[in-house]
Amino acid sequence: MAHKRRLFGSIERRPGGYRARYVGVDGRRYDAPHLFLTRIDAEGWLSEVHREVLQGTWRPPQRDTGQGSELEFLSGFARRCIAERDLTPRTREEYEKLLENLILPTLGDVQLRFLEPDRIRRWYSTVLTDDKPTQRKHSYSLLRSILREAEEEGLIERNPCRIRNAGRVRRTRDIEPASPVELNRLLDLPARQGLPVLLAGWCGLRAGEVRGLRRRDLDLSEGVVHVRQAITRTKGEVHIGPPKTTAGIRDVGIPPHLLPHLAKYVAKLPVAGRDGFLFPGQDGVSPMSEKALRYAYDQARKVTGREDLTFHDLRHSAASLAGMTGATTAELKSMMGHATAGMVERYQHANRASRARLAENMSKLADQ
Structure with missing residues (x-):
């Protein structure tokens, strides 16, 4: 049965009852404090509020100071979300x-229900800078994930974060991955300096993952490095724990030409025990x-002549080299410790050799 358009307020059918809302004299939108079991109950409540408005006795609903009311605002809900998430200290x-x-x-x-897409866009374009x-x-x-939880809990009808491609980062510089020849020059360095960098350049390990390796994580017979933990630093404290995500826990194959150098290095380590750090x-x-790893990498950049690469750029090198061998997307995800294929794409590059090979193969088509 169709209902006549209301002159004051609105009523909407929701799971579990009827929601009544109206715009007050102050121009703000207010919801009834609860859902009504029947539409006529919602009608009665709105009629009573309308009567107060007409008589001039209406006052904005007082904000409750209890825990529940705090969660109606982004500040309270967001802090609760972060507190309840299972996160690494970093x-x-x-x-x-x-x-x-x-x-x-x-x-x-701002109350969660008043976080409209336009307000989110203004915040995104004025507070967050392009630089x-x-x-x-x-x-x-982060904001989008917090409001997704609010949507799932029924606190908002729909996530207002709807800016297309806002969660992506455009690459601000072109990265030319290190070549196998450049990486192999690191074998001329002392093992303590060269091997940590080589594990990043060939196996795609992050700096914290390299520092967190223990001797038991290196399986020279199988040619595998087991990534099981990482080291992070927050507020002056060093934390040793699992990688940032579940996908970060992985086994990565070690290129065979590195195995003799790793075996020689391990044999000379002064402290015995599989739990000792590699x-x-x-x-x-x-x-x-961190300082020691930075020094090792400074020496590595001098040897390779690649002053343009950061330590994290070595992950790009590892992914690029694996891609050149024909690695599938699933294999690259496993190697790099990523949960999605989109993240893997960020680390794939066409280097000089692959570009030249591609151009040469295309040129051959012209001769057919």
Whole structure:
């Protein structure tokens, strides 16, 4: 049965009952404090509110100071979301910084139900700047995931984060992956300096994963390195724990030409025990420090002549080299420790050799 258009407020059928809402004298939208079992009950409630408006006795509903009301606002709900997530210390610290510095100062005092797409777009275009694309992407992605939880809990009807491609980062510079010849020059360095960098360049390990390797993680008979933990640093504290994501726990094949060098290095390590770190610090017990790894990489860049590459760029090199051998997307995902194929694509590049080979093969078509 069709209902006449209401002159004051609106009523909508929702799972579990009827929701009544109206626009107050102050221009703000208000919902009834609960769902009504029948439409006539919702009609009665709106009629009573309308009567107060006409008589001039209406006042904005008082905001409850209890825990429930705090979750109606982005600040309270977002902080609860982060607190309840199972995150590594480093990721938790990063999320909290993004939340407190970039999201909540502008949007924190807004009720979840009033977070409309236009408001999100204004925040995205004014607060988040183009000169920090990665920070911009992570801030938007965090907000989108928080509001996705709000949608799943029924606190909002639909996630207002709808900016197309906002969660992507455009590459700001072209990366020319290191070649096999350049990487093999690292074998001329002392093993303590060259091998950590080689495991990043050939196997795609992150800096924290290299530092977190233990002797038991290196299987020279099978030619495999087991990535089971990583080292991060937050607020001056060193944390040793599992990789950032479940996909980061993986087994990666070691190119055979590296195995003799790794075996020779392990045989000379002063401290015995499979639980010992593969690349220990000066005390022989603690893991290699960030400073030591930076120094090793500085030496590596001088030897290879690739001052343009960062340590993280070596992951691009590993993915590119694996791709040149014909690795499938699934194999690259496993090797790089990524959960999605989209992340793998970021690390694939056409280097000089592959470009030349492609051009040569295309030219052959002209001779047919």
